[in-house]
Amino acid sequence: MSISTELTQTKAATGIEGLDDILAGGLSRGHVFLLEGEPGTGKTTVALQFLLAGARAGERSLYITLSETERELRQGALSHGWHMDENVHVFELTPPESLLNAEQQQTLLYSSDLELGEATRQIFEVVERIKPTRVVLDSLSEIRLLAQSSLRYRRQILAIKHYFVRYDATVLLLDDLTTESLDKTVHSVAHGVIRLEELTPNYGAERRRIRVVKYRGQKYRGGFHDFTIMADGVHVFPRLVAAEHRGIYTRQQLTSGIAEMDALLGGGIETGSSTLILGPAGTGKSLISMVFAAAAVTRGERAALFIFDEELGLLFDRMKHIGIDLQALKDTGNLLIEQVDAAELSPGEFSHRVRRCVDQRDIKTVVIDSINGYQAAMPEENALVLHMHELLLYLNRQGAATFMTVAQHGLVGDMQAPVDITYLADTVILLRYFEALGKVRRAISIIKKRTGSHESTIREYRISAQGMTIGEPLDAFQGVLRGVPTYLGADSPLLADEVR
Structure with a gap:
């Protein structure tokens, strides 16, 4: 989504490129947002x-922590290679010593009244x-625990909001969400709400996704979006929304280099x-x-x-034995090969990888081997066809x-695919095994082609070892696609056995 310069100047970038894209540039300045x-x-x-994005832009930033210590925060930042400079201040909010001393605790007033007031005072002082x-x-x-009641909690959040608005922060x-997760008090007060979720599949790494629940006065990219936490x-x-991407190109016909295939x-x-x-x-198929x-x-x-299904070393060796040297093609710089681990990759990240390759390297031929592996990357999702529709339309x-x-x-006879995307392609x-003259053979046919005529x-x-050899049409056979054909002709049109 393209954001105008004038618009981005009124936004505070989050420092996360994909999140800024979802938020149409970032967070509106001078407002309060909830990240839950x-x-x-x-x-x-x-x-x-x-x-840190603010610090890089020369802005002064403040992290007020009630749950983690400053040391823990700085260690967490260092684990990502971040050094918090003088523009990033950390304020560790701790209760006054009198509240930690049991002998000096008040008995006529609730301690929570004193703690909440003291916490608010310390927050305002450090901001000043x-x-x-x-x-x-x-x-x-x-703060919710200190407030003890929904009314006091809402009043406290409103007070904090109005205070920060005065400073245009x-x-x-x-x-x-560890206490009263159904409480939507802050949802109604905040200018925008962003929700993070973590899903744990039966096998494989956890999956994280993000959603903008609310953003006042701003069009944003709705729905769930995958995200990961990496070293950086x-x-x-x-x-991916394919309708947002329209390229201009001249339609051309690509040949395989095998005359019978073409x-x-x-x-x-x-x-x-x-x-x-x-x-x-x-x-x-591969x-x-x-x-x-290769063509x-x-x-x-x-x-x-x-490549989802096969280890790259094995794929390179197997293809080399049938006449395709993938390593030599890769060494030219014009062939990009990525091994995809279905157990560790989310569908959104895969779409991002493909899109990045096509956009940045001007790639015009894309191979996804296989959709079975792509489906394995989303075992608990029901939107594979929708993912594929957007990705194919974009490409x-x-x-x-x-x-x-x-x-x-x-192998033969009536076969089923784990997912039906034939209508998208x-x-x-279509490839098939069939039995004839005491041998298992292979057959190929074109079921449909939208962009022109075909046999x-x-x-x-x-x-x-010489690669793929395609024979003449099997006109004299009936029932090849069922796997056990009937021979109706006089002369066998089958490929002759190789001389070894």
Whole structure:
């Protein structure tokens, strides 16, 4: 989303690129915002990045902590490689010594009355002394406990809000939701509310996501967005909305370098289209996608492979044995290969990786091998088709040719795919095993192609050390796609056995 210069000047950038994109530039200056989430979701890390972004811009920042010590905060910052300079002040709010001494505690007044008043006084005093433009208050749970009642708590939050507004400070209130999580007092008072969530799948790393619940007077990017906490801080991956990205390109036809394959496809695959390669395990789905990627690099274009299912060393060796040297293609600088760990990667981060490659490196051929692995990256999500729809539409609008593989369950006969995205793809290549003359053979056919004509025939193909060989149409066979065909002709059209 493009933000005008005039607009960004009225915003306090959070220092997190993806979050600023979601917030249309950052947090509106001079307002109070709520950042809520259970312990461990990353609130402190986001808050520190917010203050450090201000310090880099020459602003004075203040972190008021009621729950962590200053030493803990500075150690947490150092774990990300951050050094809090003189523009980032930390104020550790502690109760007065009289409240820690049991012999001096008041008996006629509730101690909470004294503690709340003392805490507020200390907050106001440090703000008067430092005069910050960015403030973090961590956390509201402590103030809620001191207030003891919803009425006193609301009055206290309103007092804090009005006080900071006078100083034109941008304030981030942190709430760890450990007490009365259903209390929406601050939601109604705050100018904006950002919520962090952590999900724990049955297997694999935890998944974190962020959502803007409320932002007064500002259009923001709604819904959930994936984010991760890395060594250098929080990274937010805004949900991909393909409608926001429109590229200008000339549609061209890409060939595979195999004449029979190109004939099946009516000449080749068009740029700005998606191709799904469908078939059981071992039929050569990865090989066909690699053939198109290798042809692109040979033409001097750039291609990217995102490999979910296979270890790269094994893939390199296997492809080299059938005539495709991926290492040599990679060494040209025009082939990018990324190993994707489905157990550690969120769908939003994967979309971000693909988008970054296409945008920054002008890649025009993208291979995703396989959709089965992509589905494994979101075991508890029901939106795989929607994710794929946005990603494919985005790639199409950038003029990229996308190749995806899906492994079907079973080997012959009636087979099912774990997810049906055939209607999303512009071209569908179907691979099958079939038995003939006492041998297991392979067949290829084009089920659909939106961008032009194609052959409706079924051809046999063979994978050998010379690569992929495609034979003549199997006109004399009936029932090839069922796996056990009936031979109706006089002369066998099958590929001859190789001479070894």
